[in-house]
Amino acid sequence: MSNMTHHMGRASTLTRAASTAVLATFATPAAAEFSVCNRSFDVLNIAVGAFENGETLRTRGWWTIGPNQCARVIRDALPSRFIYVFAKDVFGNPALDGDTTLCLAPKRFVIDGGTDCLIRGYLPGSYLEVDTGQQDRWTLFVAPPE
Numbered sequence: 750m751s752n753m754t755h756h757m758g759r760a761s762t763l764t765r766a767a768s769t770a771v772l773a774t775f776a777t778p779a780a781a782e783f784s785v786c787n788r789s790f791d792v793l794n795i796a797v798g799a800f801e802n803g804e805t806l807r808t809r810g811w812w813t814i815g816p817n818q819c820a821r822v823i824r825d826a827l828p829s830r831f832i833y834v835f836a837k838d839v840f841g842n843p844a845l846d847g848d849t850t851l852c853l854a855p856k857r858f859v860i861d862g863g864t865d866c867l868i869r870g871y872l873p874g875s876y877l878e879v880d881t882g883q884q885d886r887w888t889l890f891v892a893p894p895e
Contacts, residue, residue: 783797784820785797786888788816790816791816791893792816793814794810795811795813795820797809798832798876799829800829801828806851807860807861826885833876833878834847835877844891845875849877850873852869853873
């Protein structure tokens with residue numbers, strides 16, 4: 750076998766290996782997640798809520814998202830079809846028009862249950878209900894008011 754044939758055979762093997770790696774990358778299913786992207790001109794603070802295990806409504810916060818940035822606020826399989834999102838700017842002004850009242854707290858939080866917020870020492874917030882249609886991945890874009 751000539752030296753040229755040896756190099757061509759090795760290059761072909763490397764090309765096949767690279768092709769296989771590329772195919773494996775594209776064949777891998779996308780990770781489940783819920784992301785929020787900030788298309789406003791202000792930094793946004795985000796809290797999310799969802800029914801976990803089909804029963805318990807759990808809210809979590811906070812994620813801080815800069816202008817033209819996104820954050821994965823749920824990194825696993827979406828726990829339910831409906832995800833609730835609360836967003837406010839750094840001045841405390843609402844960034845989403847939500848009509849579902851759920852609990853939140855001023856500092857980082859995880860709260861089980863969405864009722865009787867004040868009695869339990871939490872604040873009520875107006876969350877936007879997002880119907881994901883039971884998709885594995887969903888991105889919510891928060892835009893400035895028109």
